[in-house]
Amino acid sequence: MVNDIPYSFHKTSDIHQVIDQWSFLSATQESGHKVKVAGRVVLSRPQGGLSFASLRDWTGSIQLFALKSVTLNFDQFSKLKLGDWVGVEGEVIRTKRGELSVKVESWVLLADAILGFGDKYKGIKDSELRMRHREADLWANERSLELLLLRSRLISFLRRYLENKGYIEVETPILHPVPSGALARPFVTHHNALDMDLYLRVAPELYLKRLVVGGLEKVFEIGRAFRNEGLSPRHNPEFTIMELYQAYADYNDIMYLTEEIISAAAVEVYGSSIITYQDMQLDLTPPWDRIALTALLSEAVSEDVNLDTPLTDLKKLAKKIGVDVDASWGPGKIVVEMYEKVCEPDLWRPTFVCDYPLEVSPLARQHRSKKGYVERFELIIAGRELANAFSELCDPKEQQRRFVQQSSNLAAGEEEAMGMDLDYVTALEHGLPPTGGLGIGVDRLVMLLGNVTNIKDIIAFPTLRREAPPV
RNA sequence: GCGCCUCUAGCUCAACUGGCAGAGCAACGGACUCUUAAUCCGCAGGUUCGGGGUUCAAGUCCCCGGAGGCGCACCA
Numbered sequence: 001m002v003n004d005i006p007y008s009f010h011k012t013s014d015i016h017q018v019i020d021q022w023s024f025l026s027a028t029q030e031s032g033h034k035v036k037v038a039g040r041v042v043l044s045r046p047q048g049g050l051s052f053a054s055l056r057d058w059t060g061s062i063q064l065f066a067l068k069s070v071t072l073n074f075d076q077f078s079k080l081k082l083g084d085w086v087g088v089e090g091e092v093i094r095t096k097r098g099e100l101s102v103k104v105e106s107w108v109l110l111a112d113a114i115l116g117f118g119d120k121y122k123g124i125k126d127s128e129l130r131m132r133h134r135e136a137d138l139w140a141n142e143r144s145l146e147l148l149l150l151r152s153r154l155i156s157f158l159r160r161y162l163e164n165k166g167y168i169e170v171e172t173p174i175l176h177p178v179p180s181g182a183l184a185r186p187f188v189t190h191h192n193a194l195d196m197d198l199y200l201r202v203a204p205e206l207y208l209k210r211l212v213v214g215g216l217e218k219v220f221e222i223g224r225a226f227r228n229e230g231l232s233p234r235h236n237p238e239f240t241i242m243e244l245y246q247a248y249a250d251y252n253d254i255m256y257l258t259e260e261i262i263s264a265a266a267v268e269v270y271g272s273s274i275i276t277y278q279d280m281q282l283d284l285t286p287p288w289d290r291i292a293l294t295a296l297l298s299e300a301v302s303e304d305v306n307l308d309t310p311l312t313d314l315k316k317l318a319k320k321i322g323v324d325v326d327a328s329w330g331p332g333k334i335v336v337e338m339y340e341k342v343c344e345p346d347l348w349r350p351t352f353v354c355d356y357p358l359e360v361s362p363l364a365r366q367h368r369s370k371k372g373y374v375e376r377f378e379l380i381i382a383g384r385e386l387a388n389a390f391s392e393l394c395d396p397k398e399q400q401r402r403f404v405q406q407s408s409n410l411a412a413g414e415e416e417a418m419g420m421d422l423d424y425v426t427a428l429e430h431g432l433p434p435t436g437g438l439g440i441g442v443d444r445l446v447m448l449l450g451n452v453t454n455i456k457d458i459i460a461f462p463t464l465r466r467e468a469p470p471v
Numbered sequence: 472g473c474g475c476c477u478c479u480a481g482c483u484c485a486a487c488u489g490g491c492a493g494a495g496c497a498a499c500g501g502a503c504u505c506u507u508a509a510u511c512c513g514c515a516g517g518u519u520c521g522g523g524g525u526u527c528a529a530g531u532c533c534c535c536g537g538a539g540g541c542g543c544a545c546c547a
Contacts, residue, residue: 028505047510048503067504082497096505116481119496121508124482128539140482184546203547229545230472239547378547385547416545441547454540455547465538 009087009110012036016059018092018102025094030103037062037102038087038110040139043120046078053080055088055102058145064088065101072106082120083113083139131456131464147458150269151446155222157268158242158442161261167218167244172207174200174224178419181205181363185228185415187237200226203439205363208245209392210427212435220244222442233454234384237463240442249436250391251375255352258379258387258438259286262350262445270449277382277451280348284381288350293339296353300342307331307357307372314338328412332357332372347380362402362418364390386445389438396428 013021013035022031039057041064046052049068054061068074071090080086088107094100118124118140130137130144137144159169177196179186181203189198204221211219225241246253263273263284273284294306301317314334318325323337335357347353355367356376364374375391393399403425409417446458456462 043508045506045509046503047506050504050506052506052509054507063507065505069504097507099505099507101505116497118482119484119508120482121496122483126478126482126539128478129482131539182547225547227546232543232545233541235546241547388547439547444547 005110005112006087006108009038009108010036011038011087014059015039015055015057015062018062019060019100022092022094022100025092025100027094027098028096029094031092034089034091034105035102036087036089039085040113041080041082041084041086042117042139044078044080044082049074051078052101053077055086056139056142058149063095063099063101064090064104065093065095065099066104066107071104077104077107080109081113082117083115084109085111085113127456128464131462134460144457147446147450147452148460150450151458153269154265154446154449155240155442157265158222158261161264162220162244165218167220167246168216170208170211170216170219170221171223172201172204172211172221174226176201178421180418180421180424182225182227183360183362183416183418187226187228202227203241204243205437205439206421206424206427208243209432209435209437210424212245212247213427213430213432217247218245231463233456234444234447236443236455236459239455239459242438242440242442244438245392246436247433250434251354251377251389251436254389254436254438255288255290255377256286258352258389258440259284259288259350262379262386262440265445266449275449275451277448278453280382282348282350282382282448284350288352288379290352290354290377292355293353294335294355296343296347297335297339301338305335305338307335328409328414330357330359332359336360344380344385345383348382350379350381352377352379361390362406363393363399365393365395366398381448384444384448385441386448387438387440389436392432392435392437394428394432394434396425399428400425 015037018035018037025031037055037057039055041053042056042061043054051066051074053064055064066074066077071077086107087110088102088104090103090105093103118136123141124130124137163169175198177198179199179202181201182205184202186199186202189200191198203225204223208219208221220242222240222242224238226238228237229235231237263286266273266275266284275282275284298305301321305317309331311331314331315325318334318338321338321342323341325334354377355370355373358366358372358374361374361376364376367373367375377389378385379387403418403420406418407420410419443455443458447453447455450458452458
C-alpha cells in the first residue's frame with residue numbers, strides 16, 4: 001500500500017482559494033472548472049453509492065463529493081480513515097443541500113494515518129498529549145494550528161515593518177563566554193576543543209550594541225533567548241525575543257516606536273487595534289499612558305514613596321504589603337519589588353512604566369534629571385510585562401562600575417547577576433553614540449493577540465519534563 | 472523548588488458509602504445515491520500512570536514514585 005504512494009502531488013489550489021473563487025455557486029450548480037486539492041480527511045460520510053468527506057489543508061476545509069459512477073476506485077474512497085492524506089482532482093460544484101464541494105473524479109492516497117484521530121468532534125483535550133505530540137494536536141484541533149499561524153504572521157510582520165523603517169536584521173552569538181544582557185540565570189554548556197564553558201544567551205543586548213558602535217545605526221534581531229528558570233504558564237526556558245537598537249534615539253523615541261509597532265501588529269494580525277483578551281476589551285490605539293514607577297507605587301499605597309524614602313520606612317511598607325525583603329536589597333530593589341506586587345497586575349491598559357532605579361538597571365543610562373534613576377521603561381499590558389527599553393548607557397567607566405557591582409552580587413550568591421564583560425566595556429571605549437534600545441517578548445505578544453493564557457499554546461514544542469525517568 | 476487538583480479503551484468521558492471495568496466517537500466488518508458530529512446493524516478494543524500496602528474483595532482507601540494543569544516564587 002505504502003509503495004503505491006506517489007513521490008509528489010501538484011495541487012492547483014489551496015482550499016481557501018477554491019472557496020473564495022466559487023462561493024457564488026448556487027445549489028446544484030456546476031462550475032465546469034476542475035481543481036486539484038490535497039489535505040487530510042477530517043470527516044467521512046459514506047452513503048452507499050454516494051460518499052461525502054471533509055478535506056482540510058492549512059488554509060481551510062471543503063467537502064469532497066464522490067459518486068460511484070464518477071469517482072475512480074469509489075469503494076476505497078468510501079473507506080478512507082479520518083486522518084488519511086489524499087490528493088483529489090475534480091470539478092467544483094455545489095450540492096443539492098448547498099455545500100460547496102469538489103466532485104471527485106480521481107484521487108490518490110498521500111499518507112495512511114495508522115494511528116487514530118482524536119474524537120472527531122471533541123478533538124484532543126489532554127494537554128500533555130497535545131504538547132508531546134503536537135503533530136496530532138495540530139490536525140485534531142484547528143485552534144492550535146490557528147495560533148501557530150498567528151505567531152508566524154506576527155513575526156513576519158515585525159520583520160517587514162522594521163525593514164521598511166530602515167532597520168536591518170542581524171544575527172549575534174547564542175553561545176556567550178560571559179552571561180550578560182539581562183538579570184537571569186543562564187544555561188551552561190561546554191565547548192570541547194576550546195575546553196571552555198559557554199553560556200546560552202539570556203539576551204542578545206550587548207552584541208547588538210557593539211554593532212551600533214561599529215556603525216550599524218538601526219539594528220534588530222529576532223531570536224531565541226534562554227533562561228534557566230522555572231516553568232510557568234507564562235515562562236518557557238527558551239523564548240523568542242525581539243531586540244532593537246537605534247543610534248541617536250532615547251527612550252522617549254523608543255516609546256513612540258513601541259506603541260506604533262504593537263498597535264500596527266494588532267491591526268495586521270488581529271484586524272483591529274481594539275482587541276479582546278480574557279473577555280475584556282483592550283484598546284491598543286496610541287498614545288498609551290506614561291507614568292513614573294514611583295508615582296504608580298505612591299498612588300497605590302497612598303503615601304509618597306521614592307528612593308529618598310528612609311530605608312527603614314521602605315522596609316516597613318514592604319512588610320505591610322507582603323513583600324519579603326532580602327538583606328542584600330537596596331532601596332531601588334525594594335521599590336521595584338513593591339511596584340511589581342501592588343501595581344503591575346492591575347495595569348490592564350497599555351502603560352509605559354518609566355524611570356526605574358539605577359540599582360536594578362545595570363545597562364541603562366542615568367536619568368537626565370532624576371538622581372538615582374535611569375531612563376528606562378517597561379511596557380505593561382493586561383498585567384504582564386511585554387517590553388523593556390532604555391536610553392542605553394554609553395559611558396565605559398560608568399559601565400565598568402556597574403559590572404563591578406554586578407560581579408560582587410554574583411560572588412555574593414545572586415545567581416541572576418551579570419558577569420563582567422570586559423569586551424563590552426572596550427567596545428564602549430570605541431564610542432557608543434546616544435542609543436535607544438528595546439526588547440519585546442514576542443511570545444507574550446502572541447499570547448495577547450491570540451487571547452491565550454498559557455505560553456505553551458503558542459510555542460510549537462514547549463519544554464516539558466522527560467516523559468519517564470531513565471531506568 | 473513548594474501547595475492544591477488531575478491521570479480509566481486510540482480520543483472524549485462514566486463507574487454510588489470498596490462489590491462482575493462501561494458508553495459515545497474512532498478503528499474493523501456490513502447496509503444505505505445529497506450527507507453536514509449522517510444514520511442503522513455487527514465485531515473488537517483495558518498494566519484503570521508505575522510500585523507497594525490494607526481488605527474476602529481496590530479504578531475507588533493508605534504509602535512511595537512519575538507526568539500534566541493551576542497557584543506561589545523567579546523572570547519576559
